Amino acid sequence: MTRQTRPAAGTPLSRVDGRLKVTGQAAYAAEHDAHGAVRGVAHGVIVTSTVGRGRITGIDTRAAAGQRGVLKVISHVNAPELPYRPWRGVPDPARGERLRVFQDDRVRFFGQPVAVVVAETLEIAWHAASLVRVSYDAGRPATDLASPAGEPNESENYTRGNVDQALRQAHVRLDRTYRLQREHHNPMETHATIARWDGDRLTVWDKTQIVLNTRAGLAADFGIPEASVRVISPFVGGAFGSALRCWPHVTIAALAAREVRRPVKVALTRKQMYTGTGFRPVTEYKITLGADQRGRLTATVHDIRAETSTYEDYREGLGDVGRMTHATPNVRLTYRTVPLDINTPTWMRGPGPATAAYAIESAMDELAYELGMDPIELRMRNEPDRDPSTGVPFSTRRLRECFRVGSRTVGWDRRNPRPRTNRDGNWLIGTGVAVATYHTARAAAQALARLHADGTATVQCGTSDMGPGTYTSMTQVAADAIGLQVPRVRFQLGDSSMPPSPPHGGSMTMASVGSAVQDTCDKLRRQAIALAVQDPRSPLHGTTPDDVTVANGRLHLRDNPARGETYQQLLARNNRTYLEARGGYTPGDEVERFSTHAYGAVFAQVAVDEHLGLVRVRQVHGVYDAGRIINPKLADSQAIGGMVGGIGMALLEHTITDPRDGRIVNANMADYLVPTNADIPNVSAIYLGGDDRTADPIGVKGLGEVVIVGVAPAIANAVFHATGRRVRDLPITIESLLGG
Amino acid sequence: MSAEISNDDPDVEVPEVSRRGFLSTTAAGGVAAGVLPSSLAAGRADASAGRAAPSGGQSSALSVTVNGRRHQVTVDNRTSLLDLLRERLALTGTKKGCDQGACGACTVLVDDRRVNACLTLAVRCEGAEVTTIEGLAAQDGERDGELHALQRAFIEQDAFQCGYCTPGQIMSGVACIREGHTGSREEIREWMSGNICRCGCYVKIVNAVEQAARGGRD
Structure with missing residues (x-):
């Protein structure tokens, strides 16, 4: 491969989208109507259940529907049966089924969507939503780990060595229980979706960390091909995991838009975020540490219980830290989830390790005191x-x-x-x-790069930027690989029509998308070099591609910088409006x-x-x-x-x-x-x-x-x-x- | 440009018109076409299209100046200043984070004081001058588009990640500097604590406010 200096990566560049964000021009999910992308938007306000478990016995929508400006009130009483094709998204729990909107009378948790009011204005929709009267046959919900709604789900078990024997022989043994309460992501931007149907094609502007998942989810829910759904999400106002899944309100927005034959915007309220998305689950972590006199761990036992919903078995990497952080010959780990009458927990920043490390690293500190040893020394x-x-x-x-x-x-x-x-x-x-x-x-990702005749480049991947700076870091990687200065490269993301990306979560974006962008842009540069060395009119004609490098938009011999030409010259002479490359990254067996x-x-x-x-x-x-x-x-x-x-x-x-x-x-x-x-x-x-x-x-x-x-x-x-x-x-x- | 008319006379009487009537007389206006980016102008026209009047005479005529432009609109009395800005005037730089006055994302200046637009009824702003994030950069002649010192400082200090609380932080920061609450980092922290940043950029927000207070133009 041609060698290439990479001056942009590693430098403390300010955000390329900084100006948009400090001037209020970055368009977040609920704002695309104001930015002119979609017209004639009606407002949907969700009505949520006020009991935690039971059945809906009646919904009186007359007062709401009678409000001037109300277009429709939709609930399980009048909602069409949706196909809900079997589908499990990448961020979905391995067991259970997504909550289906307005398909039956069951209430599974307090705050579950039970109706949506669609009206001409937000004020009318709000007022009308307050007039919807729902009656229930309610039971007392189970909301505490100590009194579950059903039998615990099957446990996940891991064992190495002989824990019991090692504990019997341990110089110090410590048994502790640590608890973590439920936490909500609370990104500053509330979740929102604008949905528009054009015939049987659906376009949504959504707050999502993975446009492809929203696309697949909506296609499954409405029984239409994925190709008929487009999801657009250029800016995400924080998420920390809350925007990984295709939540009920996304489907509600699309359903409402289809029912009223108009684009509909549904923005969750802050309160609705607590039950309309997910959260870090309540977790109880019992830990036993055994150590010898010198502070070396001889055995650890991890008994973990966490809450989940009755309809999905959410699990996270709670066992990862206990298995691999500290050298321990004997380990036993059990991870159970307990079903409760709550909405399903979900990935929240550092899912699993953030909770597990609290228990393990607290216990290690306690062990250090038991042993009279410096806590850093104990870890070393x-x-x-x-x-x-x-x-x-x-x-x-x-x-x-x-x-x-x-x-x-x-x-x-x-x-x-x-x-x-x-x-x-x-x-x-x-x-x-x-x-x-x-x-x-790490996960497979693809990208598309175009070098334009004016010497600028556009690079795309359907990933997301909820705040880490994907726009900026990808621009840096792309600029270096193509051999352009940063201002001449534009990285685009957040559109399901772009090449596929894994979820923007789990800290995998830079490794996966970054590698894909680099591969793609390397290909683009090599394509341009190949064009030059084969072009009799190029100063680089007949040279060896590997000897050519590109810097600042100019191709030249590495050992003789004077011999070369610019991308613009090369493309103009060859009557090319652009060069294009597709590339990607697939993790190998190094994983x-x-x-x-x-x-x-x-x-x-x-x-x-x-x-x-x-x-x-x-x-x-x-x-x-x-x-x-x-x-x-x-x-x-x-x-x-x-x-x-x-x-x-x-x-x-x-x-x-x-x-x-x-x-x-x-x-x-x-x-x-x-x-x-x-x-x-x-x-x-x-x-x-x-x-x-x-x-x-x-x-x-x-x-x-x-x-x-x-x-x-x-x-x-x-x-x-x-x-x-x-x-x-x-x-x-x-x-x-x-x-x- | 249905939400705006060109009459700048503050004393002009706005006759009691129905929203539909109002729309029909102004929908073709396009007053802003030459002033705003076409996408925004289109968005504005769209923002009010198809709106229905609230029932039972619950609307009011409102005259309010936003970022130096006078707007005369008929608003549903229930409309917050925040929703007026976002849903009627297509000024979505002002953010809705909680709609309950607890997060500061909707901070704007009303007659130079920082307020939570979500807790301010639009009708209370009769005759008021409102400044939003869109009105902070220079809008005149050769300096057109030049960022406010605090906007520049936010970019330089990387005082944001997702950017959603940023307009509120900046409006709050502008007021914080004008109020003179920038004597120390502690003082800035205290007086900027009405604005939550969930990405956790506080250290750099303080850096930015400090930088702008020290040297930048206000």
Whole structure:
């Protein structure tokens, strides 16, 4: 292959879509009518169930339908039977069936859509929706892990070695239970869909992290070919996993549009987001650690229970961390889900490891105190040489270096390990650490690149950018591969008519789409070089393609830069309006031959008011081994953002359900607490850098998830160090630190 | 351009007209065609097309200036300033995050004070001057399109990721600077805490406000 310098990747470029975002011109899902993409939009407002379990016995829509400007009220009473062709999307749980909208009278959870009111204006639709009277035959819902709605689902089991024997012989044995409450993503943009039918063709503007999944879901629901559905989603106002699945409101928007024969916009309210999308499930994690005198883990037992709905068995990678993070010869792991009368949980940033690391890294801290050992030293003594779960080598694992760098930065050596020894007035000061790991997922992706006669290029992939900066980082990769300056390259995404992409989640976008973009743009450059060397009128005629490189839009001999020509000259002379290449990336057997993860060492310092139990984070610092960093500026933002999410997880976030009827009592942004600016003093990150070409062709290991993992236990451990009190339930609240 | 007419006289009387009547007289207007990008103008025309009047005389005539342009509209009394901007005037830069005054995504300036547009009824804005994110960049002559110092700072500091809270953060930040609440990072944090950023860009939002307060033009 021709060698190519790659000056754009690795530089802290500002976002290419920055101007659109700071001027309010970026078009999010609910805004495409205002941007002129779709006309004559009617507004749909969803009516949701006010009982948590039961049957609908009647729906009185007369008052609503009688409002001037109301076009239609749709419920299971008058909705057409939808085909709901068997289909399971990539982000869907492996067992169960998606909720079907308005197809029967059953209520499975509080907040389930039971009707939609479509009207000329939002105000009319809202008022009319408030006039819909629904009666129920209601039962008391099961909403607590302790009293499930049915038998637990089949457990997932994993064993290696002889755990019982190892525990009997252990020098120290620790049995603990940790709990995490339900958390909602709460992206700032509420979910919204605009749907328009043109005959039997459907176009939707949707908030989604994967346009292809929405396309496939709608095609299945309406029994039409996927080719008849187009999904457009150029900007996503945050999601963190909430926009991976094709949710009921998406189908409702399309159904309503078909029924009223007009485009319809359905935007969930903030309250409806709590039951209209998903959440991180309540999880109870029982852990047993056995260790020898020198602090080496000899056995671990992980008994995990998490909530799911009655209609789907949602599972996440809760077992990953327990299997592979620390070297342990004997491991037993059981993961059960418990059906409740709730909507189905879903992927939320760092799904699985974020929860599991809280339990494991808290327990490791407790073990360090049992052994009288520094918590970092304990982890270093359990650093594996190979993946303990599979025995395969790591592609790269630089966790030791993460801790070394971090310890130096925060001055860990000066720490007095004894709890409650450091104070600042009434504030008890403590520090804690934790390990972060997240599997580097990779999946097949394709891209399309076009070099235009004016020397600019357009590159496309139907991926998404919910905030990490896909537009920018892909532009950098593309610019380098084509040999253009960044401003001359335009990367487009978020349209199902573009080449396919895996979900924009699980930290796999850069590795998968980035590799596809690089492959595609390499092909485009080689195509242009081939055209030049075969063209008798080109200064490069007859040269060897491998000796030609492209920089700043000019093809030239690497060893003789004076000999060459520009892309414009080449295309003009050959009467070409453009050159086009398609390429892609498919993961190979390296996925099995190597264990590939991103790693991090997370340090936290907190202050706890001795009398009031207030916890204030003073510092969070993360050091990450995430492979190559395509854009340090954006990666830094992503890390800080993930850590802020971790602070929320540790201290604030908790969705509260009223057990009497299954109502979520804090389904709003005033009572569901997330970090605000005042909560975030000093949060910083360092990337070790590096380049893991074993992982994928562009050497990245994924950022978005690993940066939330480990933050909650680092904070919980710091709270213990500050106060001497171990809190084993997240979030850590004032109540948990007062009394007793 | 149905939501706007060219009469700039603040004292003009708006006769009681039905929405349909109003639409029929203005739908062909296209007043903004030469002013706005055609896509926006089309969007605006579209935003009100086919609207029905609220029932029972629940509408009011409203005269409000948004980003220096006077709008005379008949609004459903239930309409929030936020929905007026987004659904009627096609100014979707102002975001709906919670519609309950808890997140700050809808922050705009009304007569130079920052307010949550979702908690402000449109009819309360009679005669008011509203500034939204779309009105922040220079709109005159040779500086046309030049970003406000805080908009530039947001880009340079990478003070956003998904961008959805960004317009609200910036409007809030502009007011925060004008109010003089930028004496320290702590003070900025405190006075910017009405605007939630779920991507967690707070450190850089403070950087940006600090940068603009220090050096940028207001």
